[in-house]
């Protein structure tokens with residue numbers, strides 16, 4: 115265990131000030147915060163972070179006030195990830211930072227928006243490698259945020275950027291220098307990054323069930339097919355006979371999340387015991403250590419495929435997906451036809467990085483409603 119700032123005891127293989135690879139542009143260390151707290155604060159103050167409030171994953175923002183947005187999703191991921199990190203004596207600040215930043219590169223309209231943007235990129239610039247939200251999150255914090263006098267982007271620590279880049283194809287990894295190397299050399303990121311990855315999965319699987327039920331696209335009886343849901347629901351009803359409605363749903367989901375978090379901590383502890391890493395370098399060289407037990411992994415897979423079949427492919431969701439695709443494609447084509455339609459900062463970016471990438475940056479930064487408004491501005495007859 116290593117004592118950091120006299121308060122927290124970290125495991126020797128946790129990320130900390132002693133083994134961090136620092137920032138791309140060196141800066142004097144913060145006085146009263148850790149480097150990773152500073153990263154978190156920069157993310158919270160960024161424009162891309164504020165936009166998360168109006169970006170969605172499954173439901174479009176204007177469909178209801180109670181559905182998750184990418185902002186509330188990121189907060190839920192941070193909550194889950196911090197609990198796990200604390201239990202495992204890992205760097206809670208880093209985990210929170212990665213969790214809050216992990217979705218910054220997402221397009222409007224969730225995956226439909228990303229798929230459309232990727233298709234547009236490949237059509238207009240076949241050698242561009244397309245559009246990928248993970249790389250876009252990194253691009254956002256490395257380049258697109260224009261807030262600091264001395265540098266573009268947020269100049270975050272290597273370990274934060276490593277956590278943001280969850281996956282990467284080899285051809286793109288080669289362009290990323292040091293940060294891309296682990297994908298080419300088959301090494302793992304920090305345990306903190308590994309935690310965020312699975313906390314993300316725990317959060318969205320469960321809040322999508324919750325939002326699916328709230329929206330009426332899923333019916334409670336359908337969830338009988340999910341053994342984990344049925345088991346926890348029956349347990350709740352055993353303790354609170356007659357409970358129904360939102361309370362039953364929430365009580366069931368919170369127990370499911372609790373069970374998963376507990377399982378993940380226990381399975382990870384035993385993986386760590388077995389691999390016995392002593393340093394961060396040992397973590398990079400070891401197989402993935404943060405994991406669910408085999409049983410829980412199987413249950414998660416069932417839940418995921420249930421959501422795929424019943425929620426993500428629900429006809430009402432598909433209608434929105436279809437519309438989203440058209441909005442993104444129309445916008446992309448219009449800007450490519452006449453780059454002068456872009457706001458000036460993106461015209462400048464077009465000179466630097468080529469028009470397709472600049473258009474993708476502009477569209478990826480849009481919120482759901484901004485994209486719809488922009489579409490109306492460009493296409494609706496009678497609208498100026």
Ligand code: MG
Pocket residue numbers: 187216217314318
């Ligand atoms: Mg996410």
